[in-house]
Structures are given as C-alpha cells and as structure tokens.
Amino acid sequence: xxxxxxxxxxxxxxxxxxxxxxxxxxxxxxxxxxxxxxxxxxxxxxxxxxxxxxxxxxxxxxxxxxxxxxxxxxxxxxxxxxxxxxxxxxxxxxxxxxxxxxxxxxxxxxxxxxxxxxxxxxxxxxxxxxxxxxxxxxxxxxxxxxxxxxxxxxxxxxxxxxxxxxxxxxxxxxxxxxxxxxxxxxxxxxxxxxxxxxxxxxxxxxxxxxxxxxxxxxxxxxxxxxxxxxxxxxxxxxxxxxxxxxxxxxxxxxx
Numbered sequence: 001x002x003x004x005x006x007x008x009x010x011x012x013x014x015x016x017x018x019x020x021x022x023x024x025x026x027x028x029x030x031x032x033x034x035x036x037x038x039x040x041x042x043x044x045x046x047x048x049x050x051x052x053x054x055x056x057x058x059x060x061x062x063x064x065x066x067x068x069x070x071x072x073x074x075x076x077x078x079x080x081x082x083x084x085x086x087x088x089x090x091x092x093x094x095x096x097x098x099x100x101x102x103x104x105x106x107x108x109x110x111x112x113x114x115x116x117x118x119x120x121x122x123x124x125x126x127x128x129x130x131x132x133x134x135x136x137x138x139x140x141x142x143x144x145x146x147x148x149x150x151x152x153x154x155x156x157x158x159x160x161x162x163x164x165x166x167x168x169x170x171x172x173x174x175x176x177x178x179x180x181x182x183x184x185x186x187x188x189x190x191x192x193x194x195x196x197x198x199x200x201x202x203x204x205x206x207x208x209x210x211x212x213x214x215x216x217x218x219x220x221x222x223x224x225x226x227x228x229x230x231x232x233x234x235x236x237x238x239x240x241x242x243x244x245x246x247x248x249x250x251x252x253x254x255x
Contacts (some may be wrong), residue, residue, distance in 0.1 A: 006027045006028070006029060007037050009026065009027055010023050010027050010034055010037055010038075011041070013026060013027075014038070020034045020035060052140060052143045052158055053140045053141060053143070053158065053160055054158070054160060056137060056140040059137055059140040059141065064114055064141065065113045065114055066164045066167065066168060067168050067171055068109075068110045068113035068114050068171075069110075069114050069141070069164055069168075070164050070165055070167075070168035070169075070171035070172040070175070071106075071110050071168075071171040071172065071174055071175040072107075072110040072111065072113075072114050072175060073142070073161065073164075073165070073172060073175060074171070074172045074173065074174065074175020074176035074177075074178070074179065075094055075107055075110065075175040075176075075178060075179045076092070076094065076142055076144075076175075076179075077144070077150070077155070077175075077176065077179070077208075077210075077213050077216070078175070078176055078178075078179025078180035078181075078208065078213075079094055079095045079096070079179040079180065080092065080093065080094045080095070080132075080142075080179070081093050081145075082138050082139060082142060082145040085134060088136045089134050089135065089136055090134070090135065090136070090138045090139055090145075091132050091133070091134045091138075092111065092115075092132040092133060092135070092138045092142070093130045093131075093132045094107050094111070094130065094131045094132055094179075095125070095128045095129075095130060096128055096129050096130075096131050097127065097128050098127055098128055098129065099254075100178075100254045100255060101255075102254070102255035103178050103254055103255065104122065104129050104131060106178070107131045107178075108120050108122065108131050110175075111131060111132060111133055112133075114141065115133055115135050115137070115138070115141075117135075118133035118134055118135045119133060119134075120132070120133050121133060143158050143161075144156075144157075149209075150209075150210050150213065151208070151209035151210035151211075151213075154212060155210055155212035155213055155216075156212060157216070165216070165220065166223065169220040169223050169224055170224070170250040171250075172216075172220050173217065173220050173221065173224075173247070173250075173251065174250060174251050176206060176208075176213075176216075176217050176220075177204065177206060177247075177251050178251075178254065180206060180207055180208045181204060181205055181206040181207065182204070182205050182254065183202055183203075183204050183247075183248075183251070183252065183253045183254070184202070184203060184204075184205060185200050185201070185202055185203075186200065186201055186202070186203050186239065187199070187200050188200075188201075201239075201241070201244075202244050202248075203237060203238060203239040203244060204237070204238040204239075204244065204247050204251070205231075205235060205236070205237055205238075206235070206236040206238075207234050207235045207236075208234060209234055214230075214234070214236055217236060218236060221238070224246065225246075226238060226243045226246050226247065227240050227242075227243045228243070
C-alpha cells in the first residue's frame with residue numbers, strides 16, 4: 001500500500017475510534033509511525049480561529065494594565081506583528097530601531113506589564129531589535145492580527161480597546177509616535193532687506209500607510225485638542241507651537 005494511502009487509512013480508522021496499536025496493525029506500520037503521522041497532521045493544520053478579549057475566559061477574568069496596554073497598542077499598530085509558533089502559541093514581535101535604545105527598554109517594559117507571566121525576549125536583527133514574548137493570549141489582546149500587511153486590510157478597535165484608548169490617549173499617541181513617528185526640527189530660510197535669516201522650530205510627524213491607523217492617531221489628537229494637518233497621503237504633521245508643546249509634555253524626542 002502506498003504511504004499516502006496508509007496515512008489516509010490511518011486517519012479514517014482513528015476517526016472510527018481505533019487505538020494506535022490497532023491502526024498500526026491494519027496499516028502494516030509501527031505505532032510510533034502512527035503517532036508521527038498524527039503529529040504531522042496537527043502541525044499542518046491551520047492556526048486556530050482567533051478569540052477576542054471578551055471571548056477568552058482567561059483574558060475576561062484578568063484585567064490588563066490599561067495604561068501600559070494603550071502604549072503597547074500604539075507600538076503594535078506601528079511596528080508590531082503576531083507570529084504563530086504552533087500549539088496555539090503566538091509571539092508578539094515589536095521591531096525597535098537600534099538607534100533608540102531607550103525605546104527598546106520602554107517597549108520591553110510595556111510587554112512585561114501587559115503579559116507579566118511571559119518572559120520578554122530581545123533578538124537582534126538587521127538594524128533593530130525584535131522585542132516580545134510568547135503567549136496563547138496575544139491574539140485576544142490584539143484582535144487586529146490577521147493575514148497580510150495592516151494597510152491592506154481594515155483596522156478597527158474593539159469596544160474594550162476604544163475605552164482604554166479614550167482614557168489613555170496620551171499613552172496611545174506616545175506609542176504610535178515611538179513606532180512610526182518622530183520629533184524633528186523644521187528649518188525655514190527667509191529673505192529680509194538686512195539679509196537671509198534661518199528659523200528653526202520643532203514639529204512632530206506620524207507616517208503610516210494605513211488610513212485606519214492614521215485616523216486612530218488623529219482621533220486621539222482631536223480628543224486632546226491638539227491641532228494637526230495631513231501633509232500627504234501617508235503623513236500627519238503637528239507643527240503649531242501650542243500643539244508641539246502639548247506633545248512635548250508626554251512624548252518628546254526619541255531616546
């Protein structure tokens with residue numbers, strides 16, 4: 001009997017309630033081979049359907065550190081992803097630039113605060129560190145996870161996420177800017193009769209390809225009364241002196 005036919009027979013016999021020994025005898029192989037085939041089938045199976053925080057019995061009864069979560073959600077939407085590692089386990093991965101070691105530490109602290117039972121790891125990659133941890137519950141906490149890039153699909157917050165972001169808008173904005181934004185000095189040259197003068201003033205930028213994520217950013221700014229404008233299709237600018245001063249109070253330059 002061809003190997004594939006034996007495997008198919010083994011699957012049918014297992015569905016009928018036969019033991020591994022009985023299946024092995026019928027297929028003419030060892031019980032060890034039957035177990036190996038079954039393990040291979042499990043690995044090849046599609047990842048399980050994702051839960052939401054409200055559907056997960058564990059997450060529903062364990063309250064998350066909301067302040068840390070708001071920041072972590074911002075970082076995740078900018079530079080994060082969930083990777084399926086098998087057996088229902090996912091790794092949260094945040095790509096943090098080597099240029100800003102302080103942000104690497106802050107990301108690690110947020111991961112530890114939100115998922116305190118999981119060890120936080122830092123893995124060196126080209127130009128950045130991947131910060132994150134393993135848990136079955138990351139998809140419950142980040143229901144935005146899905147196939148493909150974030151900007152190619154709809155990104156919207158669950159009702160419980162909306163509540164957290166509304167109460168901790170500063171932390172959410174800080175996470176978004178730390179991942180996909182910056183504080184830069186804008187330089188403008190002006191001509192006067194006395195000669196040319198150079199003016200410098202700070203401004204914030206947030207750049208993301210997802211319309212939905214940019215809207216989450218600008219909605220949070222609106223909640224705090226911080227003026228902004230859209231420079232181009234992917235870029236949001238905060239340049240007015242009062243608005244920059246507000247962001248300086250809880251974001252500031254990267255470090």
